[in-house]
Structures are given as C-alpha cells and as structure tokens.
Amino acid sequence: MGAACRCEHVPGPHCIAVVGATGHQGGAVVHALVAKGVSVVAITRNPNSKKAQELATLRRVELRKGDLNNQKSLEAAFSGCDGAFVLGTDNRTTGRWKYENMKKQYENCAAALKCIDGMKHVVISATEFLPAQEVFNGKGLPTTYVHTGLNVVNTNFVLKLGDDGHYGFPLPAGNGPIAWTVMKDLGNVVAGVFQRPSMIGQTVGCASFHCTADQLANHMSTAIGMKIKCLKLPAFIWEKVCADVPANFADIANFCQFFGNQEAQKSILATRDLNICKELAGGKLADPVEELRDMHRGVTQAGGCWGRLASKVVRLCAHFRSKVSTA
Numbered sequence: 001m002g003a004a005c006r007c008e009h010v011p012g013p014h015c016i017a018v019v020g021a022t023g024h025q026g027g028a029v030v031h032a033l034v035a036k037g038v039s040v041v042a043i044t045r046n047p048n049s050k051k052a053q054e055l056a057t058l059r060r061v062e063l064r065k066g067d068l069n070n071q072k073s074l075e076a077a078f079s080g081c082d083g084a085f086v087l088g089t090d091n092r093t094t095g096r097w098k099y100e101n102m103k104k105q106y107e108n109c110a111a112a113l114k115c116i117d118g119m120k121h122v123v124i125s126a127t128e129f130l131p132a133q134e135v136f137n138g139k140g141l142p143t144t145y146v147h148t149g150l151n152v153v154n155t156n157f158v159l160k161l162g163d164d165g166h167y168g169f170p171l172p173a174g175n176g177p178i179a180w181t182v183m184k185d186l187g188n189v190v191a192g193v194f195q196r197p198s199m200i201g202q203t204v205g206c207a208s209f210h211c212t213a214d215q216l217a218n219h220m221s222t223a224i225g226m227k228i229k230c231l232k233l234p235a236f237i238w239e240k241v242c243a244d245v246p247a248n249f250a251d252i253a254n255f256c257q258f259f260g261n262q263e264a265q266k267s268i269l270a271t272r273d274l275n276i277c278k279e280l281a282g283g284k285l286a287d288p289v290e291e292l293r294d295m296h297r298g299v300t301q302a303g304g305c306w307g308r309l310a311s312k313v314v315r316l317c318a319h320f321r322s323k324v325s326t327a
C-alpha cells in the first residue's frame, strides 16, 4: 500500500518517515499516525521480514529500506517526506549498548534530514543520557525531543523461578518510583506532537504511569490472577544474565540504572508529566492493569530462549541469594 494519500485537514506533516518502524517504538508511532490519517514511510533494513510485511498491509503505509548506519540509504528513505520520527538503536547483536554507535546513528539521521527539502517537523526519541541533543542541537532542523520512560515491555517475561510455584520478572531495578511508558501511549504522544508545530524546539517527557517495580508486580498479579514478584537483581547479576541472551536485555540494564537512579528520580518523574502526556495522547493514557493483562495474554510458561533465561536467573539467584530481593 503506497504512502501517497495526503489528508490536508490534519495539521502538521502529511507524510512522515518512521525509523525503527518494525520495533516497539516505531511500530506504535506508525499505528498512531495511520489512525490520524497521516501517510507513513516505514523504514526497515529488511522489507521482506514478517513484521515489515504486516505493516505493508496497513492503509497509507509504504515500506522503504534504510539503515541507520548508512546515511545515503536514509536520504533515499526520507525523500519526499515532510516529517520524520527518528531513534537510535545500537547495532550490536549481544553485549552492551555503545554510546558512540548510537551517536553515529543520530548523526547519520541528522545529515540525511538536512538533505531533504520541506522537512517540517522531526520528532526524536531519546532519553537524557542518549546523545540526541548533542547531535541535533544547532543543526537548524525543526526538532522536538520526546524523552521516554522505561518501556513496560521490559517486564513481559514472567519466569517460573523455582519448583515452589514462584513466578516473577527479573529487573535490575531499585526501590524508587519509575516512569513507565506503554508503547501505544508513546505512539499517541508522538502523533500529538506532530500535530503541534508550536512544539518545535521543545522537549517533552513521555510516560504512562509512575510506580515502583514492586507496585508494577502487584499490578501484574491483579492482571494475570496469580502472585507475581519483581526479582530485583543487582546490575552485576543482570549483566551475567545478559551475557548470551538477546541484546535488548543489556539495554534494559542501562535504562533501569537511569530510571532507577535515586538522585535523578525527582527530575525524571517531573519531566514525564502525566497530565501533559495525557493531553498530547488525545485525553487517555493506558491503565497499568489492563495493559499488563493484554501483554501477558497467553503467556503461561517461558519456553525456548526465555526458558533458558529462566534457568540462568534461578541459578544465579541461588548463587548470589543474599544480594537478590523480591517484593
């Protein structure tokens, strides 16, 4: 399905390129924009993948190939668009996220966007510790930064943690409140920002609710109907857990350390103002229990890669028992 349809009654850009369109953030942005009647160019490295092909079935979505590590490919992908949603997503397959890799990806996006005539609004997904402002500030692009919270999807793996029927989700979190973001809300907030040209030059935080990891575990217990605990792992255990599992797990450690940072917590929560998010999202934010119920529908027991992760977590927790705390 092509992206050529233009809906002139919608304020803001009419054809928006979305980087990371097959992922959590980009996918939510694609759906929110399409729902508002905006045409979307969904950028992916692999237009033949299952997720890309699913996007291609949506009205007003055109798939284009683009790689954050290749500026020329981004120029071709952004061509003809008057808006863009961009993010950096490190290109390693395992191990720790690298600041320099992500900075280079933002630089490629900025350089490619500078080559596009008629770019009205660029929305950049970031957090305070990602190199977005450092790269985009002073480039003369019409930018808004959206600072996300901790993605609730990070808790979507409930593991059987022992033979005693003890279930939980491991997280390298502390005891303080966390700004959590549900991807559907991020999509709606970003779509709301694109409709407000007055937000160019601003930074806005995006969260769906604020609560501690233990409170999230309680929400999850209500949602799933069984007792779920948060297994709060110190960062060094999490790193061992992450050593040979999908790369986004290592990312979670970085984000948890940031969102759980006691000193920064007050300003992180204050900058993810729920009233502002609600307004930008069109008047409604996700309900934690409903969201977690949807997320866990059908998930009863981890298998495959998650099963292996579960055994590893159980083994490491037994080994470092005194350092692990549960709700």
Ligand SMILES: NC(=O)c1ccc[n+]([C@@H]2O[C@H](COP(=O)([O-])OP(=O)(O)OC[C@H]3O[C@@H](n4cnc5c(N)ncnc54)[C@H](OP(=O)(O)O)[C@@H]3O)[C@@H](O)[C@H]2O)c1
Binding pocket: 019, 020, 021, 022, 023, 024, 025, 026, 043, 044, 045, 046, 049, 052, 066, 067, 068, 069, 087, 088, 089, 090, 091, 126, 127, 148, 149, 150, 151, 152, 154, 248, 251, 252, 255
């Ligand atoms: N975990 C958190 O709580 C959190 C919070 C805030 C921000 N973040 C950051 O936000 C980023 C995006 O998050 P997400 O959850 O949407 O990630 P995700 O679900 O893993 O999606 C990332 C998407 O980016 C695309 N991609 C990967 N490498 C690429 C490259 N070299 N060039 C072009 N596209 C590429 C992939 O699509 P294709 O394979 O189709 O190309 C993938 O679908 C993460 O990398 C993370 O650093 C995470």
